[in-house]
Amino acid sequence: MEQFQFKKKFGQNFLKDDSIPSKIIFYSQIPEDTLVIEIGPGAGSLTKQLANHSKQVLAYEIDTSLEEVLDQNLVSYSNIQIIYDDFLQRNIREDLKDFQYKHLYVIANLPYYITTPILMKIIESGIIVDKIVVMVQKEVGDRFCAKPKSRNYGSITVFLNYYFEINKLFVVSRNCFIPKPNVDSVILSLTRKEEILHVTDFSLFSKLVRDSFQYKRKNLRNNLKSYNLVKIEEVLRKYNYQLTSRAEELPLEVFVEISNNLSK
Ligand code: SAM
Numbered sequence: 001m002e003q004f005q006f007k008k009k010f011g012q013n014f015l016k017d018d019s020i021p022s023k024i025i026f027y028s029q030i031p032e033d034t035l036v037i038e039i040g041p042g043a044g045s046l047t048k049q050l051a052n053h054s055k056q057v058l059a060y061e062i063d064t065s066l067e068e069v070l071d072q073n074l075v076s077y078s079n080i081q082i083i084y085d086d087f088l089q090r091n092i093r094e095d096l097k098d099f100q101y102k103h104l105y106v107i108a109n110l111p112y113y114i115t116t117p118i119l120m121k122i123i124e125s126g127i128i129v130d131k132i133v134v135m136v137q138k139e140v141g142d143r144f145c146a147k148p149k150s151r152n153y154g155s156i157t158v159f160l161n162y163y164f165e166i167n168k169l170f171v172v173s174r175n176c177f178i179p180k181p182n183v184d185s186v187i188l189s190l191t192r193k194e195e196i197l198h199v200t201d202f203s204l205f206s207k208l209v210r211d212s213f214q215y216k217r218k219n220l221r222n223n224l225k226s227y228n229l230v231k232i233e234e235v236l237r238k239y240n241y242q243l244t245s246r247a248e249e250l251p252l253e254v255f256v257e258i259s260n261n262l263s264k
Pocket of ligand 1: 010011012013014015039040041042043044045046060061062063085086087088108109110111112114
């Protein structure tokens with residue numbers, strides 16, 4: 001590890017010791033018979049503890065120069081499989097085909113430069129994840145947990161809240177990492193909701209949400225010009241909003257109902 005050159009381009013900030021991984025394990029409450037997906041095992045400090053507390057770990061690491069370090073650090077574990085590849089390029093469903101498990105968790109200290117693409121990929125892959133426990137930059141955590149009418153509320157907030165109940169677990173100081181990043185981090189838990197609102201056409205819902213937030217300073221009428229505005233207004237009125245309202249005012253249920261009304 002001494003000679004290892006950290007690569008900024010891969011968002012490599014490794015946890016210095018085992019105390020944060022232990023805390024992550026404590027809060028994750030991993031049930032028996034769980035497969036855990038980890039994105040970016042780095043030198044394996046979290047990976048080890050995940051392996052100690054779950055049935056199996058499937059990890060994705062883009063940096064092949066970590067293979068030697070990981071082989072050494074994880075030599076005594078038989079329940080860890082590492083795929084050396086870019087997680088964003090993988091067919092996750094295909095990768096999961098050979099695993100038997102009752103619960104699926106994603107637990108990771110995410111590479112910050114692709115936090116949102118990673119979470120969107122998990123959502124869009126259609127796999128049923130029971131819980132996601134991830135370390136993200138503090139500001140990003142605020143965005144994911146934002147409520148309507150706040151500055152941080154955006155399309156990713158709506159998507160994540162569609163599937164998950166999101167909670168902030170604890171803050172991790174920048175001093176816990178090597179090399180030391182410029183910002184503090186937060187551990188979030190995203191627990192799959194028991195009741196997920198019915199969306200008739202998910203790709204329409206997804207496009208509608210993205211388009212609504214496309215230009216943050218524009219109102220819904222301007223961002224959604226190409227849609228049937230009469231149908232949109234019908235729903236908005238019901239909830240006391242107008243076409244002059246902005247996307248950041250609308251709660252999840254309103255987006256769902258607009259999308260369902262448009263696909264009628
Ligand atoms: N889990 C380790 C820890 O907590 O010490 C390392 C976390 S570090 C913030 C992020 C890790 O993600 C690095 O090991 C990096 O090489 C890896 N990574 C970056 N981009 C990736 C990608 N597209 N697919 C898979 N792994 C990636």
